[in-house]
Amino acid sequence: MSFEIDVSRRLGDRIIACAFQAPAGLTALFGPSGAGKTSVLNMIAGLLKPDTGTVRVAGETLTDIAAGADVPPERRRAGYIFQDGRLFPHMSVRRNLRYGEKLARPEHRWMTMGDAVDFLGIASLLDRWPRTLSGGEAQRVAIGRALLSAPRFLLMDEPLSSLDAARRAEILVVIERIRDELKLPILYVSHDRAEVDRLADTIVPIE
Amino acid sequence: MLSPEEWEIVRLSLKVSLVAVAGALPVAFALAWVLARGRFPGKLLLDALVHLPLVLPPVVTGWLLLLAFGANGPAGRWFAQTFDITFMFRWTGAALAAAVMALPLMVRAMRLSIEAVDRRLEGAARTLGAGPWRSFATITLPLATPGVVAGAILGFARSLGEFGATITFVSNIPGETRTLPIAIYSALQVPGSDAVVTRLAIIAVVLSLLALVASEALARRIGRGTGSHVL
Known part of the structure; x- marks a missing residue:
């Protein structure tokens, strides 16, 4: 199994709970806006600690709360692609792309900067600043930044919704x-x- | 143009203000950080304490400094024993008074800029492999820098103009604690010194203007990608 998730967390007066197992390939968490899907991704990325699970x-x-285990986000090797790109505004596109690449261990890297730039067709953007990019361009750069950080899995949070x-x-x-x-x-x-x-090989409904 | 005594006043004022800002900078940043990000009981009280020098009569601030940092004050004794630094009637005391008076302005500017940093960017940095400290150093700090610079320059300008707390705490000693505003005040007490007052006042205006222009230029350079301003 690629993903074996069973988490719950109280946020304000609601409880976000989600449990599923998914094989290799692309698994879609599908449900209406406001169902807590992003919170689930954040718990998998390590940005939000579940109360249990x-x-x-x-x-x-x-993460295994009962066993007291919670790997910090920087050691999870999650490639997180956010809804809004979330590029670092004070760095050029090139430095955004390099940010995660530099922090990854050399033996973990599986894509070079050149490969990523070709794959995403962003060669002409490298010296631009994030605020000058269109939504689609920014999202490509965000995908490249995540891929270059040598992730073992990808988390995509509505990457198309702002386009x-x-x-x-x-x-x-x-x-x-x-x-x-x-x-x-x-x-x-x-x-x-x-x-x-x-897109999905497996669909997990969330209500 | 300026007499040697007047140059001495300018030099002393710059020294006092620079030392005041350098000393207050880390304290102001730490306070701004705690007030922007911290959640703890007594936060409101800390916020009020930090702002106190802004609303208190400066002469009261000077008197409180005298109590705390004077020869027999608890803080004064501690500094004397630990670092061999004394403040009474010394330029170091003038710097301390200027730092205390500048602190609220510095904290305000820095706090606003820390609060303006999108914390989700720090989360993004974490998922890309940055630990908390690296995320702070490469994302939070650079994004907050225009505000930190603005706070420092504001503090510098405030220090240059500091008068009430300084004259109360360390008096008016030529070459030691007679900074620009105190020198102007002293000159005003002497009949026929209009020319001296005018020259010193012009210097005060020029220095203040330079500080503002420098802060704007710096913020523009640092904030290149983000389009931030001080003015």
Whole structure:
């Protein structure tokens, strides 16, 4: 199993709880906005600590509250692609891409800067600043930044939702290629049925 | 143009202000950080204490400094024994008074800039392999830097103008504690010294203007990608 998740966490007066197992490939967490899907991703990334439960990815235990285990986010090797790109505004595109790459251990790296730039078609953007990028360009750079950090799995939080239809189709193709060519386990959060049907090998409904 | 005594006043004022800002900078940043990010009981009280010098009559602040940092004050004795530093009637005391008076302004500017940093960017850095300290050093600190610089310059300008707490705490000693504003005040007491007052006042205006222009230029350079301003 790629993902074995069973977490719950109280946020304010609601409880976010989610349990599922998913095989290799792209798994979609599918449900309406506000169902707590992002909180689940944050718990898997280590950014939010669950009150109870376990997170296991590709056989490795990342969180096991009962056993007192909680690997910090920087050691989980999660490639997290956020809804809004979340590029560092004070760094050029090149330095954004290099940020995670420099921190990854050399033996963990599986993609070079050149490969990532070709794969995503962002060679012309390297010297630009994030605030000058369009939504689609920013999302490509964000994907490249995550891939270059040598992740073992990818977390994608509605990566298409801030894009217009044309950019959406473009990034959709990129995600399909990541799924088919890179063979990384991917957890993909979305509220869009058509998107999920097209991309997912496994669908986990969240209510 | 300026007499040797007047140059001495300018030099002393710059020294006092620079030392005041350098000393207050880490304290102000730590306080700004705690007030921006911390959640603890007594936060409101700490916030009020930090701002006290802003609203207290400066002469009261000077008197409190005298009690605490005077020869028999607890803080004064501790500094004397630990670091061999005394403050009474010394330029170090003038720097201390200036630092205390500048602190609220510095904390305010820094706190605002720390609060403006999108914490989700720190989360992104963590998932990319940065530990808490690296995330702080490469994301939070650079993004807050324009505010830190603005706070430092504001503090410097405030220190240059400091008068009430200083004259109360360390008096008016030529060459030791007679900074620019105190020198202007002294000159005003002497009939026929209009020319001296004018020259010193012009220097005060020029130094203050330079500080503001420098802060704006620095913030523009540092904030290149982010488009931030001081002015």
